[in-house]
Amino acid sequence: MLRSPATKAKPTRQRGVKIDHVWMLSYECAGIAQAGGLGEAVAGLARTLSSDYGLRVTVLLPSHGRHSDPRLKEAYGLREETRFIGQGSRLGVNRVSYRFLSGVETGVHNNVHFVLVKGLDAPTSHWLNNPVLYDHDLTFEKMALFARTVKLYSEYLLSMQRQTELPDLVHAHDWHMVPAGVALKQHLRDRGSPIPLVFTVHLLSHITLPWHYGSEDWCGIKDLPHRVRLSQKRTRTLNSRQLWEGQCGNSLERFGSYEADYVTSVSETYLTHDVLSYFGNVIKGKSGHVYNGCDWNYGSIESAVLTEQQAVTVGPQPAVGSVNRWDLRRVLLTSAIAQRSGPEGGDNFTGFSADTANSRVGKSVEPFDSDGPLVLMTGRLSPQKGADLLLDAVPIVTKAVPSAKFLLFLLPSNDQVQMKAITAEASSYPDNVRIILAKNRPIYMMSHLSADAYAMPSRSEPFGISALEAMATGNPVVGSDIGGIRETVADLTTHNEAGTGILFPVEDTKALADSLISLLLVMQIDEQTQRGDLDSIDLSGRIPIKLVAEMVGRNPRLGTTIRESCKYRVDQNFRWKNAGRMALDRYEATMNLATRPSSLAKSIREIAMPGLE
Numbered sequence: 363m364l365r366s367p368a369t370k371a372k373p374t375r376q377r378g379v380k381i382d383h384v385w386m387l388s389y390e391c392a393g394i395a396q397a398g399g400l401g402e403a404v405a406g407l408a409r410t411l412s413s414d415y416g417l418r419v420t421v422l423l424p425s426h427g428r429h430s431d432p433r434l435k436e437a438y439g440l441r442e443e444t445r446f447i448g449q450g451s452r453l454g455v456n457r458v459s460y461r462f463l464s465g466v467e468t469g470v471h472n473n474v475h476f477v478l479v480k481g482l483d484a485p486t487s488h489w490l491n492n493p494v495l496y497d498h499d500l501t502f503e504k505m506a507l508f509a510r511t512v513k514l515y516s517e518y519l520l521s522m523q524r525q526t527e528l529p530d531l532v533h534a535h536d537w538h539m540v541p542a543g544v545a546l547k548q549h550l551r552d553r554g555s556p557i558p559l560v561f562t563v564h565l566l567s568h569i570t571l572p573w574h575y576g577s578e579d580w581c582g583i584k585d586l587p588h589r590v591r592l593s594q595k596r597t598r599t600l601n602s603r604q605l606w607e608g609q610c611g612n613s614l615e616r617f618g619s620y621e622a623d624y625v626t627s628v629s630e631t632y633l634t635h636d637v638l639s640y641f642g643n644v645i646k647g648k649s650g651h652v653y654n655g656c657d658w659n660y661g662s663i664e665s666a667v668l669t670e671q672q673a674v675t676v677g678p679q680p681a682v683g684s685v686n687r688w689d690l691r692r693v694l695l696t697s698a699i700a701q702r703s704g705p706e707g708g709d710n711f712t713g714f715s716a717d718t719a720n721s722r723v724g725k726s727v728e729p730f731d732s733d734g735p736l737v738l739m740t741g742r743l744s745p746q747k748g749a750d751l752l753l754d755a756v757p758i759v760t761k762a763v764p765s766a767k768f769l770l771f772l773l774p775s776n777d778q779v780q781m782k783a784i785t786a787e788a789s790s791y792p793d794n795v796r797i798i799l800a801k802n803r804p805i806y807m808m809s810h811l812s813a814d815a816y817a818m819p820s821r822s823e824p825f826g827i828s829a830l831e832a833m834a835t836g837n838p839v840v841g842s843d844i845g846g847i848r849e850t851v852a853d854l855t856t857h858n859e860a861g862t863g864i865l866f867p868v869e870d871t872k873a874l875a876d877s878l879i880s881l882l883l884v885m886q887i888d889e890q891t892q893r894g895d896l897d898s899i900d901l902s903g904r905i906p907i908k909l910v911a912e913m914v915g916r917n918p919r920l921g922t923t924i925r926e927s928c929k930y931r932v933d934q935n936f937r938w939k940n941a942g943r944m945a946l947d948r949y950e951a952t953m954n955l956a957t958r959p960s961s962l963a964k965s966i967r968e969i970a971m972p973g974l975e
Contacts, residue, residue: 381949383418384411385529387512387546389505389538390495393471394434394478395426397495397773398742399827400564403628403654404535405474410655410942412473420529422512422542424504425478427491429467438469438476445522447482448514452506453579455572462486464511479511497776501538502575509542509581513549520553531949533560537567540618541581547621548584548602558956560948561622562652563615563637565824570612573603590620594647616641624952625649628825629846636824636845648955652945653849655938656830660929663807663835670804671698687836688889691812692733695767699796699805700729727796734765734794735882738813738837740806740828743772743781743799748819748842751871753787753795755819758875760794762904763882768795768817769809810835814885814921816863819874823847829863834932836925839863840877852931855909859920862928864907876906881924884914888921 386408390401404421411417428434448464463483469476481487489503519527528550534543540561547559576583585603592598592609600609610616619625619641627633630651638645668685671693737759741747749770759766770788774781781799788795798805816832818841825846829839833850841847843865854861864881866873883905890901905911914920 381417381530381946381953383420383529384531384533384949385546386419386421386533386535387539387542388421388423388535389501391421391423391476394423394428394438394476395493395495399654399825400536402827403564403825406655406657406938407652407941407945408474409472410938411945414939415942415946418475419473420475420477420527422477422479422508422515424490424508425467425480426495426504427480427493429478429480430491435469438471440467440469440476440478442467446515446518448511448518450510450514452510455574460485462507462510464490464507464514466511466515477515479508479515481507502571505538505541506575506581509545509583512542513545513582516546516550517553520555525555528555529557531558531560531952533562533949534618534622535562536564537569537615537618540614540621541576541583544576544602544618544621545582548586548588549582551588552584552586556956558623558952559621560624560626560952561618563625563627563633563824565822566615566636566640568640569614571614572612573606576606576614576617577603591644591648592620593643616644619645623648623956624948626652626948628652628654629849631848632824632845636822648951650944650948650951652948653846653936653941654825654827654830655936655941656827656834656932657938658831658834658932660835664811667804667808667811671808686892687812688733690808691736691814694805694808694812695730695733695736695769697729698808699727699769699798701805727798730767730796731793732765734767735763735814735886736809736812737766737768737815737817737878737882738771738809738832739768739817739819740771740801740831741773743775743777743784745780746820746822747772748821748869749784750787751819751821751869751874752817753784753791754871755875755878756791756794758872759878759882760791762879762906763886766794766878766882769813770795770797771801771806771809772797772799773801774799810837813837815840815878815881817874817878818842818847819869820844820847821868826850830932830936833862833928836928838881838924838928840874840881841865842868844868850936852927854913854924855907858913859917859923860927860931861924862931864910880905880907880910884910884924885921887914888919891918892922 386404388404390396392401392405408419408421412419429440443466446466451459451461453459463486465480465482467478467480479490481490486507490507492500494500532543532546534540543559550557574580578584583602585601587599587601589597590600590605605620606617625645625648627637633649633651739752743749749772756768785797788797816837816839818826818829818839820842823845829841829847829850832839839851840863841851848865851863851865852861853865864877866877883901887901902911902914
């Protein structure tokens with residue numbers, strides 16, 4: 363993500379429990395390997411906690427084979443921890459023993475420490491070093507081998523008298539990290555060095571697995587008795603298997619919610635509605651939300667985009683800062699999108715199968731014949747994100763705004779049926795719709811600067827970093843009134859000119875279309891007003907949302923006002939620095955709730971904390 367070049371005073375940490383070192387366990391991390399917002403969230407939070415708040419943060423994740431990339435190796439200063447070898451065997455349900463041999467590479471990037479878990483022999487490398495992130499069996503094998511290795515790595519650090527490299531707190535991100543987080547917490551507790559565990563739900567998966575998967579035979583969790591917090595006023599001694607099967611019904615995430623000292627999610631709405639209803643009372647009194655953030659800087663992005671276009675375009679070019687948004691949009695739609703030939707730009711989106719990746723290599727995008735108001739959508743190609751709903755709205759929108767264009771950047775899934783259905787439906791609108799099945803960085807950023815409105819028709823959205831990216835580049839968001847979207851987007855109909863978009867009922871295609879039409883016409887009126895077209899005000903009568911029509915009637919430059927409100931809202935409320943402050947508050951609450959918190963980095967110091975009832 364782009365950061366503002368401006369130098370700001372480093373925020374001070376509040377008084378409270380001292381936390382010096384955090385281990386973040388994650389399956390993804392932007393810059394190394396990611397398939398969506400999870401990787402962006404982990405990278406952003408780790409960076410701000412380290413750079414802005416002075417914590418030592420270590421991110422541990424499967425290498426996904428990225429440790430072999432020479433560019434990454436140099437950028438992160440990766441070095442093999444040659445004295446550490448994680449070895450053992452996993453016992454399958456078939457009673458067959460599977461040997462594993464694993465290692466780690468360590469490095470530092472942007473003040474954040476990294477530990478990449480890799481395979482050292484062929485069978486282990488087949489799983490841990492595979493560049494594909496999500497492909498059922500592969501994912502669960504990586505999770506298990508990662509859990510076993512992290513547990514062994516902690517023991518290695520203890521045995522080598524390197525306690526300063528162990529954390530004060532472990533932060534497990536999403537369901538993939540529940541086995542590793544619990545196994546690590548259990549092991550260090552057994553070694554007399556207990557640490558608290560924070561579990562963040564980024565998106566509920568509702569995954570259920572038999573106890574054998576989490577057990578010592580496979581992921582490394584021992585079936586030991588321990589006190590389990592059942593509610594704010596009840597604890598009970600249970601074995602791990604009893605908890606997994608009886609209390610949690612084989613739910614991996616519920617198991618994590620019981621074993622964690624604190625549970626967070628990425629928005630208050632998602633936490634109190636979705637997460638609480640799934641986990642139950644166990645998280646009451648030990649949960650809170652931590653927003654994601656966005657450090658995109660409009661000026662930096664604009665400069666980079668215009669410089670890129672000057673480099674690839676023949677002929678005289680206007681100076682940076684002198685190009686209108688609609689001029690940039692015309693270049694994007696009528697020529698620049700044809701430049702895309704692959705997912706360039708070093709984003710390391712390695713999350714899908716080889717077949718999926720090969721299906722999009724070399725595919726070109728045909729430019730539009732003409733310019734027009736642009737609706738942008740980005741995200742994973744999944745039912746959750748609602749690309750099908752946006753395509754259903756296209757004929758309604760184009761009936762009111764015939765020149766409207768829709769540009770969808772979709773990261774493909776392994777669901778070939780869904781991919782074919784979406785692309786087939788998009789092909790029904792050759793004059794209005796283009797889909798790019800990749801994330802070409804230069805064109806992606808240019809699209810954000812050029813768009814008139816951003817569509818987010820999600821069926822479920824815990825947070826939605828893409829809404830922040832849209833607003834940071836001045837794009838009002840038309841989003842489902844659900845989850846984190848209702849907390850990030852300020853609805854025009856209630857916030858007036860401080861609004862940053864329009865919220866509509868989930869899966870209401872007509873309301874989605876009316877909201878898009880309203881914003882596209884607002885932007886057209888603004889554009890034509892700036893051009894000196896005195897007939898632009900006539901468009902206001904075609905705006906379906908009457909309150910918006912009244913607003914633009916009073917202020918023909920409403921589009922510019924909204925775009926500035928978008929940037930201001932992100933800058934004031936949703937920078938990663940804000941998220942870091944929230945995370946620190948949750949960490950301090952965790953330390954206060956933990957039964958026996960202690961610092962492994964300072965083993966001689968014990969912090970007295972109130973125990974649970």
